[in-house]
Amino acid sequence: MTEREDEYEKIETVDCLGLPMLPNMLLEHVKSVSTMTPRVGDIFVVSYPRSGTTWMSYIVWEILHNGEPLPPADDMIHRLAPFLDIVGAEGVEYLESPRVMRIHLPYHLTPVSLKAKYIYVTRNPYDCCVSFYHFAQNLKPIYQFDGSFDDFFENFYRGNVPYGNYFDHFLSWFEHRCDPNVFFVSYEDMKINHETVVCKVADFLETPVKHDENLVRKIVENTEFSNLKSAHKVNISRFLLSGESEKKEMPLNYFRKGELGDWKNFFNKEQKRRLDEMVAQRLNAIDITTLWHGAI
Numbered sequence: 001m002t003e004r005e006d007e008y009e010k011i012e013t014v015d016c017l018g019l020p021m022l023p024n025m026l027l028e029h030v031k032s033v034s035t036m037t038p039r040v041g042d043i044f045v046v047s048y049p050r051s052g053t054t055w056m057s058y059i060v061w062e063i064l065h066n067g068e069p070l071p072p073a074d075d076m077i078h079r080l081a082p083f084l085d086i087v088g089a090e091g092v093e094y095l096e097s098p099r100v101m102r103i104h105l106p107y108h109l110t111p112v113s114l115k116a117k118y119i120y121v122t123r124n125p126y127d128c129c130v131s132f133y134h135f136a137q138n139l140k141p142i143y144q145f146d147g148s149f150d151d152f153f154e155n156f157y158r159g160n161v162p163y164g165n166y167f168d169h170f171l172s173w174f175e176h177r178c179d180p181n182v183f184f185v186s187y188e189d190m191k192i193n194h195e196t197v198v199c200k201v202a203d204f205l206e207t208p209v210k211h212d213e214n215l216v217r218k219i220v221e222n223t224e225f226s227n228l229k230s231a232h233k234v235n236i237s238r239f240l241l242s243g244e245s246e247k248k249e250m251p252l253n254y255f256r257k258g259e260l261g262d263w264k265n266f267f268n269k270e271q272k273r274r275l276d277e278m279v280a281q282r283l284n285a286i287d288i289t290t291l292w293h294g295a296i
């Protein structure tokens with residue numbers, strides 16, 4: 001083990017249901033989610049952080065609302081597609097069906113029911129790590145992490161980030177990718193085949209959207225990166241986290257670059273080699289070339 005691998009700034013985490021979480025998160029809310037009972041028609045958008053959750057939740061909203069203009073970001077966060085791990089089970093109790101909810105939990109902690117549908121979005125771990133690093137920087141007062149990308153990489157590599165190890169999370173859902181109530185899709189596929197993915201999600205949600213070319217085009221346009229970036233401006237002080245951080249006003253920047261392969265601007269050779277090795281070890285039987293569309 002090199003010096004760098006051993007000495008790095010660690011993200012302070014606490015255990016919550018076996019996952020490392022930030023100490024100032026509302027852990028009771030996370031716990032409440034794993035025991036909630038889904039309703040008929042519930043739609044869960046599930047992912048490891050920074051995999052395209054927000055993008056997919058907008059696609060779902062657009063499909064269910066016939067390509068209407070994007071709703072205000074605040075509405076998305078509080079009512080239209082709230083983050084379950086943040087608002088907790090109680091926070092979605094009074095929402096009308098069909099409820100759309102975002103969640104970052106692995107399969108065994110997600111409230112799974114045949115009455116509900118689950119859209120799992122995955123993204124290659126290299127870009128995910130880079131995006132996650134920038135997110136942690138964006139939320140410095142909450143992450144309390146002042147380290148470099150190299151420091152963040154060590155945390156990510158060892159699974160010491162909120163929601164834990166990337167590979168455990170991915171594999172927990174990959175096993176269920178063919179379940180009738182699961183739609184499994186990659187961020188890379190969304191980037192390369194945006195329109196096809198919209199049609200597939202619409203089919204999965206049992207809507208006739210794909211038969212209306214104009215509508216599909218409108219949904220694709222509304223959910224393009226630049227449109228979402230300008231529409232989705234959020235301040236997190238009102239809804240996130242406990243204690244001191246509650247008092248802080250922070251713009252939450254979900255939309256950064258939205259590109260494939262940005263990892264090349266951040267990873268050094270050794271980091272690439274180590275993550276390659278981990279990918280080979282953990283995902284050895286999986287066709288990652290198709291899944292990640294050459295982003296690596």
Ligand code: A3P
Binds near residue numbers: 050052054127132
């Ligand atoms: P980057 O940081 O690489 O830009 P999540 O919503 O799960 O937190 O994922 C955030 C990532 O999805 C960010 O990645 C963000 O820019 C990207 N993203 C969001 N909407 C997108 C879109 N319409 N097209 C491409 N990428 C998008």
